[in-house]
Amino acid sequence: MAATLSQPDGCACSKEPAHKPPPPAREPARDGPRLAILSRDPSEDPMAELWDPLAPEFVRDPYACYARLRSEDPVHYVETPGFRFFLVTRYEDVLAVLRDPAYSAQKFPEQLVADAMAGPDPSFAALARAVSGMMLIKDPPDHTRLRALVSKAFTPRVVEGLRARIEAIVDELLDGAAKAGGMDAIGEFAAPLPVIVIAELLGVPAADREKFKRWSDEMVPFIDGTLRASGLVQAARGAQALEAYFRDFIEVRRKDPRSDLMSGLIAAHERDDALSQTELVATAILLLGAGHETTTNLIGNGLLALLRHPREWGRLRREPGLVKSAVEELLRFDSPVQLTSRIPRRDVTLRGCRMAAGVEVNVVLGAANRDPLEFPDADRLDLARAENRHVAFGHGPHFCLGAPLARLEAQVAFSRLVERFPSLRAASQEESRRPGLVLRGLAALPVFF
Structure with a gap:
């Protein structure tokens, strides 16, 4: 690692040559995380030991690491065997990157697609198609076109019309838990609730929910960056199963259209070819995954x-x-999505750090949401916090399309929990976290009433 050069505002950048290599070729999947975050020699870079997102202590609590990065090296350069990228952790810088068209959302997933296509199993092509057709990883004008087709289903007014149905689903889930005197708040409540809601929006039959949830779960580690080589085939086959399911389901809805979201997307596809067949299937897969x-x-x-x-x-x-x-405060305090990635289209400079075109930039939403320069007493949970302009749903053109629905589901969930189970308590002080680079969540949360 090159020596560090002091920069204004606490930015410890590598010298120019370290920032100007050709865009790195990501290594094909191997027996290790797809983004292999390996510790470097602290004598070469004192900050290197901080960023180890799959380490148990980081998985439990990344926020101490984020605080040091924000304070000491807010545009942090990471270089490991086969990978190099930047971490952006301050709130104002995260906003700047996410709204600047100089940073592409599309170039990063192109490498994911290339990795998938290089796989030995035929199902890898399905994984590549699923990723490449998603609006989440497209730039304008394709992103604008695809988002416009789906956005009408997720406006606050339309979503508010779902309140009664969401309340009924929540009550049904909690009725069963009440009889048992407790539940796994993840497996029996937080996980099934959004799956049921998004399945009903898409028009997917109730009998099919469990299997498409399983297929979607198999794909998550690929998107999240925690996939090991041994699981790549499983992720690809999950994508293949989802692709086959939605292709068949599209044919069913084409012959027998309903008032559901999938029928609307099919109509757009047939009316003016507003989206391709690949994009139609990929959008359904994205809504399913992002929707729960x-x-x-x-x-x-x-x-x-x-x-x-x-x-x-x-x-x-x-x-x-x-x-x-x-x-809103819970979204800020422990964000469900911790980071998102962009690729500079050209050489850019942020806080005196020169970032070469083509080198990955990870904006750390979880760090931005704890920035004390934006949120006074940022590490304190305050349910009445004013001026809470968090970035848990992102920022700019790729702001989360489903934010109104996620907010409503969470509002109903917490309202019913405190109303029905005021003495609710955790069954254990131990935490069961799932490791992840992008997503932060629990594997289980046993509670008693």
Whole structure:
């Protein structure tokens, strides 16, 4: 690693040559994380030991690491065998990157697609198609076109019309838990709730929910960057199964259209070829995955935070009208999505750090949401926090399309939990976290009533 050169505002950048290599070729999947974050010699870079996102202590609590990065090296350069990238951790810098068209959302996944296509199993092509057709990883004008087709289903007004149905689903899930005197708040509540909601929006039959949830879960590690070579075939076959399912389902809906979202997308496809068949299938897969994974993490992380801050739990119980503000604070405090990636189209400079075109830039949403320059007393959970302009849903053109739905589901979930189970408590002080580079969530959260 090159020696460091002091820069303004605490930016410890590598000297120019270290920032100007050709874009690195990502290594094909191997027996290790796809993004192999390996510790470097601290004598060469004192900050190197900080960023180890798959280490157990980081998985438990990344926020101490984020605080040091924000303070000491807010545009942090990481170089490991086969990989090099930047980490951007300050709130104002995260906003700057996400709204600047100089940074592409599309170039990063092109390498994911290349990795998938290089795989030995025929199902890898399905994985590549699923990734490449998603609006999440497209730039304008394709992103604008695809987003416009789906956005009408997720406006606040349309989503508010789902409230009664979401309340009924929540009550049904909690009725079963009440009889048992407790539940795994993830497996029996936070996970099934958004799956049921998005399945009904898409028009997917109830009998098929369990299997497409399983297929979607198999793909998550590939997107999240934690996949090991031994699981890549499983992820690809999950994508292949989802692709086959939605191709068949599209044919069913084409012959028998309903009022669901999938029928609307099919109509757009046939009316003016507004999206290709590959994009149609990829959009369905994205809505399924994004429609449940992040909301599950929001509810799970939020409930754990409330249980660890009993005064705030009691506050919400006494003041149920706080629930909207509470959900925003829970999103900020322990964000379900921790980072997102961009690639500079040209050489750019941020806080005196020169970032070469083509080198990955990871903006750390979880770090930005704890930035004390934007959020006073940022490490304190305050359900009534004012001016809470968090970036848990991202920022700019790729701001989360499903944010209104995720907010409503979480609001109903927490309202019902404090109302029905005011004495709810965790069954254990131990935390069951799932390791992840992008997503932050719990594997399980046993609770008693």
